[in-house]
Amino acid sequence: MNFSNASFTTNASDSGVSTATSAAAPxxxxxxxxxxxxxxxxxxxxxxxxxxxxxxxxxFVASMALSDLIQGLVLPVFVEPAQAGEWVYSDRAAKATAAILLSSIHLSALALAGLTLDRHYALRNDGVGVSRKKARIFLISAWVGTYACVFHKSFRRAVKEIATSVASYLYDKCCPKNRVDNDDQQNIQMSSL
Structure with missing residues (x-):
């Protein structure tokens, strides 16, 4: 599905933006x-x-604070574009900034969900919440999974290479009679002439 709108255009030098708003933004x-x-x-x-x-x-609280701290550290990147009225950095910087901000938001939400789950368990189990070990597993999975999804192209490529090598190994082990050698392939080509 293509949601692009060809009629949407921007102009950084448009005088429609008030100078009071753009001066206050940084x-x-x-x-x-x-x-x-x-x-x-x-x-x-x-x-x-x-x-x-x-x-x-x-x-959970520390994880949420750490992901929000990362957001706070990335925010100053937007000062220069706010002053210029347009994005002044490279496309790679735009993608990296977006990836960091979106993953930080995602991690904050996951930490909040984990905290809620911990409190739910504590209410149901006489004040005993989720164990420290389970909380660590949850948070490590959240951080690794989030950044694996952010860098999904390289992650997908690595999974594809592993799957291809496993599939070819299994094919070679299971179906050796269906393999065609180079000599057999040349004989087939010669006989078809």
Missing amino acids: GVIITVAVLAIVGNLLVLSVTAKRQTFPSATRL
Whole structure:
């Protein structure tokens, strides 16, 4: 399906954008980035020092804070495009920035889902939530799976190479009588003439 709209055009020099809005945008971006960085660093430090929370809960909160911290660290990249009114970096930088931001949002949502699951288990099991080991497995799977999906082309290529080698190995082991040697192939070509 193609959702592109050929009639949609942009012009960075369009005077339709008010200068008050475009002048304030870098300041807003910087403010949000600084608050995100400082706030999430505080959450990480409190989570590491305070041992009163269950360990699985601390892991989920720390994972969410770390993914939000990554978002805060990427936000300053948008200051220059906000001032210029257009994207000033390469296409590769655009893809990398989008991949990092989308994966961070995804990881925050997964950490929040894990935290919710932990609290649900705690309510049903007399205050005993998800074990630290299960929380680690969940979070490692979330981080690895998210970034594997982000870099899906190379991931897909690696899976395809493995599948091809396994398939050819199985074919060679299971069906050796159906293989055609080079000599047999030449004989078949000569006889067809």
